Amino acid sequence: MSAAPLLEVADLSRHFPVRNAFGRRVGWLRAVDGVSLTVTAGETLGLVGESGCGKSTLGKTVMGIYAPTGGDIRFAGREIGRLPKRERRAVAKDLQYVYQDPGASLDPRWKVVHSLHEPLKIHTALSRAERDREVRAILAAVGLPDAHLDLYPHELSGGQQRRVGLARILTLRPRLVILDEPTSGLDVSVQASVLKLFRNLQQTFALTYVFISHDLSVVRAMCARIAVMYLGKIVELGPTAAVFEAPRHPYTQSLLAAVPLIGARRISQDFRLEGEPPNPRDIPSGCRFRTRCPLVQARCAAEEPSLRLVDGREVACHFA
Amino acid sequence: MAELLAVRGLRVDYATDQGPAQVLDAINLDVGRGEVVGLVGESGCGKTTLARAILGVLPEGAARIRAGEVRFKSVDLLKEDPAVVNDRVRGRAITFIPQDPFTSFSPVFPVGTQIMDLMKWKSPRVPRGRGPAPLVGRYPRARWRDDREAVLEILRAVQIPDPARALRRLPHEFSGGQRQRLMIAMALLPQPDLIIADEPTTALDVTIQAQILRLLRALVKERGVSVLFTTHDLGTAHEICDRVVVMYAGQEMEAAPTDAFFGRPAHPYTRRLLASVPSPGGEIRDIPGEVPSLVSPPPGCRFHPRCDYASVECRDARPQLRTLATGHDVRCHHPVDAPAEVER
Numbered sequence: 303m304s305a306a307p308l309l310e311v312a313d314l315s316r317h318f319p320v321r322n323a324f325g326r327r328v329g330w331l332r333a334v335d336g337v338s339l340t341v342t343a344g345e346t347l348g349l350v351g352e353s354g355c356g357k358s359t360l361g362k363t364v365m366g367i368y369a370p371t372g373g374d375i376r377f378a379g380r381e382i383g384r385l386p387k388r389e390r391r392a393v394a395k396d397l398q399y400v401y402q403d404p405g406a407s408l409d410p411r412w413k414v415v416h417s418l419h420e421p422l423k424i425h426t427a428l429s430r431a432e433r434d435r436e437v438r439a440i441l442a443a444v445g446l447p448d449a450h451l452d453l454y455p456h457e458l459s460g461g462q463q464r465r466v467g468l469a470r471i472l473t474l475r476p477r478l479v480i481l482d483e484p485t486s487g488l489d490v491s492v493q494a495s496v497l498k499l500f501r502n503l504q505q506t507f508a509l510t511y512v513f514i515s516h517d518l519s520v521v522r523a524m525c526a527r528i529a530v531m532y533l534g535k536i537v538e539l540g541p542t543a544a545v546f547e548a549p550r551h552p553y554t555q556s557l558l559a560a561v562p563l564i565g566a567r568r569i570s571q572d573f574r575l576e577g578e579p580p581n582p583r584d585i586p587s588g589c590r591f592r593t594r595c596p597l598v599q600a601r602c603a604a605e606e607p608s609l610r611l612v613d614g615r616e617v618a619c620h621f622a
Numbered sequence: 623m624a625e626l627l628a629v630r631g632l633r634v635d636y637a638t639d640q641g642p643a644q645v646l647d648a649i650n651l652d653v654g655r656g657e658v659v660g661l662v663g664e665s666g667c668g669k670t671t672l673a674r675a676i677l678g679v680l681p682e683g684a685a686r687i688r689a690g691e692v693r694f695k696s697v698d699l700l701k702e703d704p705a706v707v708n709d710r711v712r713g714r715a716i717t718f719i720p721q722d723p724f725t726s727f728s729p730v731f732p733v734g735t736q737i738m739d740l741m742k743w744k745s746p747r748v749p750r751g752r753g754p755a756p757l758v759g760r761y762p763r764a765r766w767r768d769d770r771e772a773v774l775e776i777l778r779a780v781q782i783p784d785p786a787r788a789l790r791r792l793p794h795e796f797s798g799g800q801r802q803r804l805m806i807a808m809a810l811l812p813q814p815d816l817i818i819a820d821e822p823t824t825a826l827d828v829t830i831q832a833q834i835l836r837l838l839r840a841l842v843k844e845r846g847v848s849v850l851f852t853t854h855d856l857g858t859a860h861e862i863c864d865r866v867v868v869m870y871a872g873q874e875m876e877a878a879p880t881d882a883f884f885g886r887p888a889h890p891y892t893r894r895l896l897a898s899v900p901s902p903g904g905e906i907r908d909i910p911g912e913v914p915s916l917v918s919p920p921p922g923c924r925f926h927p928r929c930d931y932a933s934v935e936c937r938d939a940r941p942q943l944r945t946l947a948t949g950h951d952v953r954c955h956h957p958v959d960a961p962a963e964v965e966r
Contacts, residue, residue: 352827459912489664489854494898494908501906516827519857523900546902560832562857564884564899575829578797 306379307340308510309364309478314338314373314383315534316356316363320583331583333359335534336373338609341478346504346511348525348542350518350557354582356534357514361480364512365399366390377478395425398476402483404467408455414441414466415451421473436473443506444469444499461492465499472507480512485520497524518561522546530554533582533590540615550612550622553591589619597621625693626848627653627676627816632690634671634680636916643916645671647872647924648690650943653816653848658839660863660880661852664895666913668872669852673818676850677718678707695815713744717809719819723801727793733804734773734789737811741769746813776807780837799830806838816848823858835862856899860884865949868892871914871924873940878950888946888957891925896962923954931956 316334319327333356341347349357362368364375366382375383382393401407408417418437422428428436438448444465455463471479481500485493497520503509515521521528522542529539530553538551549555556575577594580586586593592602601620609616634646645668653659661669674680676692678699691698694716699707720726727736742761747768777785780803793801802822809817819838823831839862842849853859859866859880866883868875868891876889887893894909911928914920920927926936933955941953 352829461912490856491664491895491898491909494900494906497900497906498908518828519900519902522902523904523906556829560828562832562835562855562861564856564860564896575832578799578830 306343307376308343308378309341309512310374310376311340311360311364312338312374312376314360314363314375315371316359316368317371329583332534332585333582334363335585337531337534337536338373339529339536339539341510341512343477343510344504344508345527346513346525348521348528349512349514349531350516350521350528351531352516352557352579354533354579355531356582357531358482360531361399361482361512361514365397365480366394367399395474396477398471398474398479400468400471400479400481400484402486403464404471404484405455405458405460405463405465407467408463408470410455412454413451414453414455414458417455417466417470418451418473421470425474437469440469440472441466443472443503461495464496468499468503472503475507476509478510478512480514482514483516484513485515485517493520500524518546518558530557533579533585535590535618536609536616537591537618538615539609544614548613550615550617551591551619552595552597552621556594556596624655625652626655626657626695627651627850628691628693629672629676630691630693632672632675632692633688634668634675635686635688636671637684637686638917640915640917642686644919645685645872645916646675647919648940649869649872649874651850651867651874652877653850655815656843656846656848658842658849658851658862658864660859660866661850661869662854662856662859662866663869664854664913666871666916667869669869670820672869673820673850673852677716677818678704678712713740714746714812715814716816716818717812717814719802719805719809719817719822721821721824723798723805723825726805727801729793732790732792733796737773737789737804737808738766738770740808741766741773741811744812745769745772772811773807776810777804779810779841780804780807782807798826799834802826802834803837806834806841810841810845810847813845814847816850817842819849819851821853822851824853824855831858838862856884856896868895871919872916873924874953875925876950876952876954878952882947882950885962886960887962888950888952888959889954890929890931890956890958893958893962894928894930931958 314334314337318331318333320329320331322328337360351357359368363370370383374381377393382390419433422433422436441448446462446465485496488496504511513521513525525542527540528542528545529536532553538545538554545554546558549558574596575594580593588604588606589602592598607618607620609618612622629649629651632646632649635642636645649672663669687700692700694711699711727733747765774785777788782788782800782803823834826834851862863880865879867877870891876887876892887896897907898909900906909928914924922937922940926932935955941955943951943953944957945951946957
């Protein structure tokens with residue numbers, strides 16, 4: 303990758319205080335703990351891991367919803383993690399966050415046209431006619447007719463609401479869009495049309511995506527590179543094809559082995575991972591995965607492995 | 623395989639503001655003894671309604687059974703005395719594993735209390751044949767001790783560490799995966815013939831899901847219990863089921879042994895559904911159109927407006943069941959005879 307990265311995250315962490323019943327801090331929940339990654343303009347980076355691994359916190363910290371505890375976030379070459387509020391708001395236009403159901407964030411008392419104009423009113427100095435032209439263009443891009451502008455959200459189907467929600471995000475022509483579990487809870491056929499839409503929009507608007515998901519087959523289809531997270535750290539980061547074909551970190555291997563595949567062998571026959579992820583308030587010493595790892599050795603408890611380049615991808619394991 | 627459950631021509635309507643929604647349209651379903659049957663379909667296809675109709679827990683007032691029978695061990699549960707169904711079938715011969723392990727326990731009682739409460743009425747050691755159980759009553763001490771022994775044994779079988787201590791803990795002290803293990807234990811305790819599992823792993827992470835699926839399949843196979851497993855995740859269905867039935871908009875479309883279902887699906891809907899799973903190569907194919915309204919569903923085969931093979935007869939009449947191979951039935955005028963187009 304020769305192009306300058308659009309987003310550069312270095313040693314980013316976000317810790318949350320854990321308080322007891324009296325409001326006294328009794329510890330830290332290290333939701334994101336020293337994550338470094340880059341996203342190149344135009345690519346889709348997948349961020350996968352199980353619930354509680356910190357993937358959403360990472361997305362929200364980059365987005366500015368949480369202030370980072372430490373580390374740097376550089377967007378288009380500029381440090382944005384510690385900007386004063388006013389300057390940070392100017393950046394917000396270029397960065398958008400898509401929640402699980404973008405349709406649910408529409409105001410039920412507003413017509414679609416009102417919802418779509420609002421971001422432009424806040425962030426741009428366009429005239430009414432210019433805004434109108436922009437809104438119609440975006441609506442067409444998400445595949446909805448102009449007639450829908452005069453409808454209220456409840457008059458639309460769930461799929462159409464979702465499209466309007468996406469249109470609203472796109473009105474500001476963002477450069478980086480963080481998609482947080484955009485297809486979880488959807489049926490496969492609906493999921494397929496949503497994924498297609500994301501792809502078309504990426505081409506039309508030259509978007510860069512960070513695709514957060516726990517669904518590995520979706521990530522595999524959508525992303526060129528993936529980062530696998532476990533308890534606040536990236537354990538493996540590299541090209542999707544390489545990671546899926548020959549995962550090097552034992553956690554990635556278990557995660558891939560756990561996905562039920564159609565037409566393949568039954569996973570229950572050779573799935574070996576026991577136990578559940580430890581409480582993130584009480585992270586194991588050394589390697590965080592060692593309590594469940596089939597390859598664990600004494601060294602894993604003593605020394606935390608850092609990411610190193612192995613076989614075309616970065617892996618944080620002593621024995622990869 | 624010997625018949626355990628046979629649903630025939632079941633029609634269920636739900637009252638809505640726009641009129642009655644035909645949620646189940648003459649559904650047929652078979653579950654053999656010891657068989658794990660997957661009921662797959664997208665949201666709103668009626669799989670949960672079917673599961674509830676079998677259990678006899680459709681919401682009263684809203685749902686109306688218009689026709690059909692639910693034969694369980696050769697007895698039509700819809701015509702049987704409700705008191706007898708309540709006493710001997712529901713929670714005993716047929717048990718249930720819910721989707722959400724987080725809300726299925728009361729948060730204020732230890733899990734032991736809640737499990738023993740179930741055993742008081744539904745333990746296999748409750749004397750049968752005396753009509754409906756009274757709502758209040760003593761729990762004989764000797765039976766309590768036997769039941770508790772059985773509970774501890776089953777908790778060991780579902781791999782709950784230190785069962786005796788676990789019974790004294792409150793639900794929030796367990797993780798989601800462990801709570802689902804407890805639910806499986808509770809479904810097995812009455813020694814049922816059939817377990818209805820309604821999307822039991824949807825709320826879990828993949829590595830935990832894999833553990834639970836492996837455990838559930840091993841336990842039911844060991845005990846010869848049949849399972850009706852509803853899911854919208856085709857991978858999960860492939861993982862755990864012996865046979866798969868696919869539903870669309872209240873009609874069953876195809877039923878086949880798992881290998882045939884995924885390898886040689888004959889119904890155009892099944893084929894499109896399988897093809898919409900994202901392939902490793904990155905190709906994404908959706909099904910054009912949207913799921914129809916059940917208040918005014920399309921006539922004939924309800925999939926015909928979205929179907930590539932649709933003809934006039936598809937609109938005129940619902941296809942009869944065609945048997946393509948042993949256990950492989952399809953309801954389609956134009957079944958496809960070709961391997962699945964799923965990229966592996």
